[in-house]
Amino acid sequence: MALVSVAVGRSAARPLGAGEATGLLLYRNYLAYRRAWYIFLTGFLEPVFYLFSIGVGVGQLVTGFEFNGHEIPYAEFVAPGMLATSAMNGAVLDATFNFFFKLKYNKLFDQLLATPLTTADIARGELSWSLLRGGIYSAGFLVVMVAMGLASSWWALLAVPAALLIGLCFGALGMALTTYMRSWQDFEWVNLAMMPMFLFSATFFPLSAYPTGVAWVVEATPLYRGVVLCRELTTGTLSWASAVSVVYLVVLGAVGLALVRRRLDALLLT
Known part of the structure; x- marks a missing residue:
């Protein structure tokens, strides 16, 4: 922490650049x-256990599904969905529970605003950490997939x-929604949504397994867009759905980040 204090102290006479902050x-x-560091293992191992128990275990009973005109084994169908879930878990954990603690309890953000940092810097910095955590989970899970021959x-x-x-989308939206939470009991809504x-x-069944009305709702969720994107990449069967997913996730992430900044302004500067 001393290095951070020195760096911020040296910059007291000038605004910090976005990258530096x-x-x-x-x-x-x-x-x-x-x-x-062992805390990181929890978010990584959970989807791995799902993959072994459902993707591999249940996969012995299911022949597989057709995806973009290609028949793929059940484990290969499930694995990309768990990869997307890894990214979601890593981002949401930091963007909700940890972000709430820093905001409401140890008042970290109030202390940071006493330095040249701004609310926009805080939003970008916390989101970047959520992305890093989600990226570590996903990279580790992808290594498992490759080792199992599922890519x-x-x-x-x-x-x-x-x-x-995926982490950008869920991290930004998670932080934005967390700014409205009043107590730890409100986090029951996070579990209810996730x-x-x-x-x-x-992740476990193709979209065609759902009734039409339910399928429309599923297609509108950010995790589904992430699952589609990861599945098309790991199977090499790309379509326009990947482009739609990229745009969808980027837009939601940008909206969430803008909302986080406005909420931090309202909570910490007024």
Whole structure:
């Protein structure tokens, strides 16, 4: 933390650039987590266990599904969905629970605003850390997929950048919604939203398995867009759905980030 203080102190006479401010906040979070690295394993292992229990275990009973005109084994169908879920979990954990603690309890953001940092810097820095955490989860999970032979295309290398887009969307929206929360009890709504989104994201079954009305709702969820994007990349069967997913996730992420900044202005500067 001393290095952060020195760096900020040297910049007291001038505004910090966006990249410099983001780097300082990333370093601050690194220092806070470096002795608790094992926490990262929890978000990574959960989707791995799902993959082994459902993708591999149930996959012995299911022959597979057709995806974009190609028949793929069930485990290969499920794995990209769990990859997208890894990115979501990593981003949401930091963007909700940890963000709420910093905002409401240890008043970290109030202290940061006493330096040349702005609310926009805080929003970008916290979102960048959420992206980093989600990216680590996703990269580790992709290694597991490759080791198990569940990535059949070189396009799978782009699954990590795709996971970062998923993290951008969920991290920004998660922080925005967290600014409206009043107590820890409100986080029950986070679980209430994430669990159905996970179960109805076409991770375990194709979209055609749902009734038409339900399918329309599923297609509008950000996790489904992430699942489609990762599945097309890992199987090498790209379509316009990937482009739609990229635009959708970027737009939601930008909207969420703008809302976070406005809410932090209202909560911390007034």
